[in-house]
Amino acid sequence: MLAKTGMDRLDELMKGGIPQKSNVVVYAPPFIGKEIILKRFAAAGLEEGERVIFVLTDKSFADMKEEMEKLVPSYREYESKGMVQYIDVYSSSVELKEESEWVTFVDSPVNRERIASSITQSLKKNEGHSRIIFDSISTLIVYSDAKAVFRFLQVLSGVCKRMDATSLFSMTRGMHEEIEVQTIKHLMDGVIELREEGARFQLRVQGCGEVISRHWIDYLLEENEIRLTGAFRMGRVA
């Protein structure tokens, strides 16, 4: 079974999508489309009737909600059906906040135990497939230490698989040492990597089951869209 990414040509490249129950990291420098992939993946999940859990370390749940509403016309409807849950690790916990059924606040990115158990609790509420959007691993590493985050991800990826969730994690290129990046990749079932090569944006897929091409492929970055323009089929010209 495959989880559609919500971007037609990316799905085509990946022969239909990301294998369900896998953990994939989107590894990219800032501002070249990482967030778009995460949001599109969330939107595609909702359209498929799957539930979505956002784990946010870099923006508040309210900001994510606003961005998703722009992207998905019926987002509020999905929300009111209880298909969206947020684990907000960003909003400061200094003032006591009312937790709603769909938002859990975690006071600090250091509190990995709280993050892990919030995800487990949220997954327990769900029936069927879920998607987890985890944005971002980088913040977790910055706040503590890479080894601690590896252990956390080791536990979390097991939980997600067991509980029928497909997870997309984001990691920012340029913030980490190569060895950290390699270790995180090693923990994942696949990597979607983005880069800026001169004036071109390029994407490549590693792991993630069967794909048509593992080469760097050009894409165009639009407001809320990533459009693969490069060729990845034999006989097709870019």
Add this chain to the structure above:
Amino acid sequence: MIETGIPKLDEYLGGIPPGKSLIFSIEPGVEESNMGIHVLHHVLEKGLHGMYVASESSPKNLKKAFSEFGWDVKKYERLTVIDGYSSLIGSPSDEQYVVEEPHDIKSYEDALMMALENITGSGVIVFDSLSTMMDMCGERETLEGIATINDEIGGSQFAAVYNFIAWPYKEAIFYRIRRLFNAIVDVSVVEDVATRQRMHVRKVDWQDGAEGRGFDFKIFKPEGFRIYIPKISVVGPFQSGKTTFIKALATQFTPVERMGASVGLEYGLVDYRGYRADVFGIPGQERFLPLLGKLGASSMGILLLVDATRPHEFEFAKRILATFPGIPYVIVANKQDLPGALKEAEVRERFGLPDAVVVEASALRGEGVHEAFMKLVNIIVEGPHAR
């Protein structure tokens, strides 16, 4: 002895002697991981000192964590926070004791020693959490520092309690941890009928007979720690008084009565002396017999009610009991308020079950009801040798 305030655990350990250390080794992803906070609160309630070493979230968050259980931090003058978090994220601290260099275990040591020197009296020091400290200060360095800290605490009137999330560290680290603390209590997840947590005493060096013992619990908000039994079924012949019994026992009750007979599954929530159980009443008409096994499936214990004035029904009651082989049970000899009600020994004899636990009760008067409940939960938690 310093009580933890955790039911059963205090019974097993006899509390924590001053100078000793206890570590809660907690499986990642459990619903509630902050065991230490319950000990902290209990100790403060007893009027002793409570120190809270915060390394994974802001000291301000303690207020929130307390308020989830309806506790007010401001109430406790003997609460001292040792702030290992603010420096970490570079925010100013309001606390008197601050860990200036949260990446160095020595800095924790310094802050703690200062607090220990200034505060006279007895109490508990709660570390929340050891795993975060290890992640920040290095695993081996932290454990070496903790050895020193435990030595210092060893000479004081304080007991040390550590929260430790058992992430997949290397085996060598777990090996060290096992030697470093006077007591180790494992906390894990149990999922069968209902999700709950389990405490298991792995090691304790001041009390015999506690190692290997354990119990299931759940932390409710705002009620707090409860030994939790997700399903007890109340069964018995028609008109043996099951509904009256559950009403007398339960804190909350959902009836399904039609003209004096229960025609569906009754539900009662029992909250009693640190125990919480979901109790289900199963109708006793003979036509329900084929359904009994299903309705009572995954019960952790059975309360078998009989009308002690109607011994001719005991045979049927035995048939009901036979649908739950191997499940702990207590026979409730109900309607003791009526003349001619058979007593405990006689009921046991008529049932032909010489080892059965029988409790005399009058559900109508509310007598013997909680006694029967406590006997059953004891057998469930402690095994058949408990009476």
